[in-house]
Amino acid sequence: MNGEDSLGSFGSPVLGRIRIVLSHPSHPGNIGAVARAMKTMGLERLYLVAPKLFPHAEADARASGATDVLAQAVVCATLEEALSGTVLTAALTARRRDLALPFRWARDAADELVSTAVAGEGADVALVFGNETAGLSNAELSRCHIPVMIPANPAYPSLNLGSAVQIMCYELRLAALSPGEPPSNEVNLATADEIEGFYAHLEEIAITSGYLKPASPKRLMLRLRRLFSRTRLEQEEVNILRGLLSAFRKSPSDDCNR
Amino acid sequence: MNGEDSLGSFGSPVLGRIRIVLSHPSHPGNIGAVARAMKTMGLERLYLVAPKLFPHAEADARASGATDVLAQAVVCATLEEALSGTVLTAALTARRRDLALPFRWARDAADELVSTAVAGEGADVALVFGNETAGLSNAELSRCHIPVMIPANPAYPSLNLGSAVQIMCYELRLAALSPGEPPSNEVNLATADEIEGFYAHLEEIAITSGYLKPASPKRLMLRLRRLFSRTRLEQEEVNILRGLLSAFRKSPSDDCNR
Numbered sequence: 076m077n078g079e080d081s082l083g084s085f086g087s088p089v090l091g092r093i094r095i096v097l098s099h100p101s102h103p104g105n106i107g108a109v110a111r112a113m114k115t116m117g118l119e120r121l122y123l124v125a126p127k128l129f130p131h132a133e134a135d136a137r138a139s140g141a142t143d144v145l146a147q148a149v150v151c152a153t154l155e156e157a158l159s160g161t162v163l164t165a166a167l168t169a170r171r172r173d174l175a176l177p178f179r180w181a182r183d184a185a186d187e188l189v190s191t192a193v194a195g196e197g198a199d200v201a202l203v204f205g206n207e208t209a210g211l212s213n214a215e216l217s218r219c220h221i222p223v224m225i226p227a228n229p230a231y232p233s234l235n236l237g238s239a240v241q242i243m244c245y246e247l248r249l250a251a252l253s254p255g256e257p258p259s260n261e262v263n264l265a266t267a268d269e270i271e272g273f274y275a276h277l278e279e280i281a282i283t284s285g286y287l288k289p290a291s292p293k294r295l296m297l298r299l300r301r302l303f304s305r306t307r308l309e310q311e312e313v314n315i316l317r318g319l320l321s322a323f324r325k326s327p328s329d330d331c332n333r
Numbered sequence: 334m335n336g337e338d339s340l341g342s343f344g345s346p347v348l349g350r351i352r353i354v355l356s357h358p359s360h361p362g363n364i365g366a367v368a369r370a371m372k373t374m375g376l377e378r379l380y381l382v383a384p385k386l387f388p389h390a391e392a393d394a395r396a397s398g399a400t401d402v403l404a405q406a407v408v409c410a411t412l413e414e415a416l417s418g419t420v421l422t423a424a425l426t427a428r429r430r431d432l433a434l435p436f437r438w439a440r441d442a443a444d445e446l447v448s449t450a451v452a453g454e455g456a457d458v459a460l461v462f463g464n465e466t467a468g469l470s471n472a473e474l475s476r477c478h479i480p481v482m483i484p485a486n487p488a489y490p491s492l493n494l495g496s497a498v499q500i501m502c503y504e505l506r507l508a509a510l511s512p513g514e515p516p517s518n519e520v521n522l523a524t525a526d527e528i529e530g531f532y533a534h535l536e537e538i539a540i541t542s543g544y545l546k547p548a549s550p551k552r553l554m555l556r557l558r559r560l561f562s563r564t565r566l567e568q569e570e571v572n573i574l575r576g577l578l579s580a581f582r583k584s585p586s587d588d589c590n591r
Contacts, residue, residue, distance in 0.1 A: 112496055117486040140489055171516045178515035182507075225503070226512035228375040233398055238370055238499040241492070245483070245500050249440075254484035257436035258429045 087117060089251045092192045094201040095240060096122040096157045098215055101207050103128045107137030107145065108237030109204075114141035116244035117252075121148040122157040122201075137237075154215050158201055163191040166203040166211055166219035167239055169232055176222055184223040185246035192251075202243060207236050265313045273313050274300065280320045345375060347509045350450040352459040353498060354380040354415045356473055359465050361386045365395030365403065366495030367462075372399035374502035375510075379406040380415040380459075395495075412473050416459055421449040424461040424469055424477035425497055427490055434480055442481040443504035450509075460501060465494050523571045531571050532558065538578045 095113055100106050106129055110121060121144055123129055129150065138145050151157040158164055165184045179187065184202075192200045203219055205211030216222060225234060225242055234242070265273075278296055281287035287295055353371055358364050364387055368379060379402055381387055387408065396403050409415040416422055423442045437445065442460075450458045461477055463469030474480060483492060483500055492500070523531075536554055539545035545553055 108493065108496075111491070111493060114489045115485050115492050115496070117488075139493075140491055171518070177517055180512055180515050183515075224515055226506060226510075227373050228506075230375075231372045231398055233369070234373045234499070235366065235369060235397075235495075237493075238366075238373070238496060241496040241499055242503050248484060248486075252484075254438055257438050257441075257482055259435055260429070 087248075087251045089189055089192045090117045090247065091119065092195070092197070092199050093118055093188060093247060094120045094122050094157070094161065094199055095244070096124065096154070096201050096203040097126070097236070098124040098154055098157075098203060098211060099127070099206040099209075100129075100236070101127050102236075103131030103134040104137045105207060105236045106131075106148075107134035107139075107141075108235075109240045110134070110138040110141040110144035110148070112237050112241035113244050114144050115241075116248040118244050118247065119144050119147070120199075121145070123148055123150045124154050124157050125152060126150065154203070154218060158203075158218060160199055161201045162195050162198040163188060163200040163221070164203060164219040165201070165221040165223050166216055167205070167223050167225070167243065168211060168216065169224070169227075169234075170210070172213065172216060172222070176220065178222050178224050181223060181225045181243060181246050182250075184221055185243065185250040187221065189247060189250040202247075204236060204240060262307075263310045265308045265310045269310060269313050270303070270308055273303075273308075273317055276317055276320050280324055283324070345506075345509045347447055347450045348375045348505065349377065350453070350455070350457050351376055351446060351505060352378045352380050352415070352419065352457055353502070354382060354412070354459050354461040355384070355494070356382040356412055356415075356461060356469060357384070357464040357467075358387075358494070359385050360494075361389030361392040362395045363465060363494045364389075364406075365392035365397075365399075366493075367498045368392070368396040368399040368402035368406070370495050370499035371502050372402050373499075374506040376502050376505065377402050377405070378457075379403070381406055381408045382412050382415050383410060384408065412461070412476060416461075416476060418457055419459045420453050420456040421446060421458040421479070422461060422477040423459070423479040423481050424474055425463070425481050425483070425501065426469060426474065427482070427485075427492075428468070430471065430474060430480070434478065436480050436482050439481060439483045439501055439504050440508075442479055443501065443508040445479065447505060447508040460505075462494060462498060520565075521568045523566045523568045527568065527571050528561070528566055531561075531566075531575055534575055534578050538582060541582065 095109065095118060097106065097109060100123065103126070106123065106126060113119060113121060130145065134145055135142050149157070165179070165188055188200045188202060203211065203215070205215065225239060227234060274296065277299060278287070281295065282289050353367065353376060355364065355367060358381065361384070364381065364384060371377060371379060388403065392403055393400050407415070423437070423446055446458045446460060461469065461473070463473065483497060485492065532554065535557065536545070539553065540547050
């Protein structure tokens with residue numbers, strides 16, 4: 076189920092050691108949405124405790140391209156069974172409980188699950204989600220080490236099950252894998268002398284056009300430098316701007332005055 | 334639509350200045366899921382550019398308790414109209430584009446939107462999401478200042494529209510409002526002398542029970558101290574543990590030996 080090949084394709088062996096456990100899910104559509112949310116973030120190990128309806132066409136439909144996660148989901152009779160072999164268990168809860176362990180916010184819990192999975196040398200960790208309506212029972216919650224909350228609008232903290240799993244898997248992915256620099260297109264930045272050439276050209280055209288008084292050019296040029304300095308001009312852009320300036324100079328109205 | 338009263342209930346005037354714009358959404362269910370995702374994170378200003386079906390019963394059903402966000406949604410004919418008056422526009426995109434501006438990851442883009450909304454003194458900022466299948470057109474993307482990507486599994490980056498909005502609104506909430514300490518139950522931690530009293534009691538019982546050899550008690554007691562030091566013992570817990578120790582001493586087998 077989670078051999079090296081399969082894990083390799085998800086980019087992180089750590090993510091392959093995290094079980095997402097749904098306890099008593101009522102709606103097969105939600106199970107599908109959870110599978111999709113997991114796979115988008117590189118998680119694949121879904122455990123279902125006593126699902127009301129599974130497998131189900133609606134689960135497959137909502138899973139979209141993540142039906143493989145559903146196909147390899149492990150259906151268990153009890154939460155105990157789903158947690159067998161795990162060394163750390165976190166459980167999402169939307170409300171404070173009496174006698175609960177100290178709560179963690181989503182981000183901190185994700186960090187702790189990932190660092191335990193790293194330190195655990197092959198042992199699994201688990202993140203448990205309760206039933207859509209009732210949440211987790213106190214007995215279920217008492218089997219888990221870390222109660223987790225997602226920071227939410229106190230007036231309406233009602234996240235959909237798939238959305239809660241999506242946020243947690245997003246945080247788990249960020250905890251496991253630095254995303255690095257965002258993708259960028261190749262750019263050739265203009266050099267300082269190319270940019271100075273552009274400013275000289277611009278000032279000359281501003282003077283010959285009559286917009287800029289040669290006696291007090293400084294403030295206008297400072298403002299224009301301020302504008303262009305906020306971006307990083309590319310060589311191609313400097314060429315376009317200087318081409319435009321040259322075209323302005325040769326404009327028909329100018330020709331008439333010669 | 335976003336008067337002080339309404340903003341107040343969401344906990345942050347900054348979140349009230351962020352427009353979530355859906356361009357050409359195809360499925361009314363997704364519009365409902367977006368409204369729910371927004372409201373869970375305290376956002377309420379939904380703009381819909383040329384939605385295929387809206388209003389719609391399926392949108393209301395998926396919105397669950399967030400039908401108020403749908404009721405006050407602004408339907409526009411064009412993206413230009415939805416962005417009118419905004420001072421910064423970010424746009425979610427799943428793929429790299431030619432001639433795109435530098436990309437930002439979700440978290441950094443959320444920080445930038447929030448800090449611009451704070452600095453903007455009342456001006457709106459916007460976050461734009463494209464059609465479920467086609468995404469944003471290049472013309473639409475060129476109207477936006479920041480292309481945003483959510484770090485995802487490169488083998489399956491296909492986030493559902495509602496899920497993408499959920500993650501972005503979660504990041505916007507965290508950028509706008511520090512969640513503070515996670516909720517905690519009141520606990521009365523045991524004092525150092527109470528804990529020392531427990532260790533003395535434990536050592537005494539360990540010796541009288543014959544488990545611990547009085548000649549070399551140190552290593553066992555060090556291990557037991559190590560165990561209990563990893564948690565923060567509460568007064569009530571020390572009382573329970575000492576009660577258990579006292580009960581063990583008075584156990585029937587012990588009585589028989591007297």
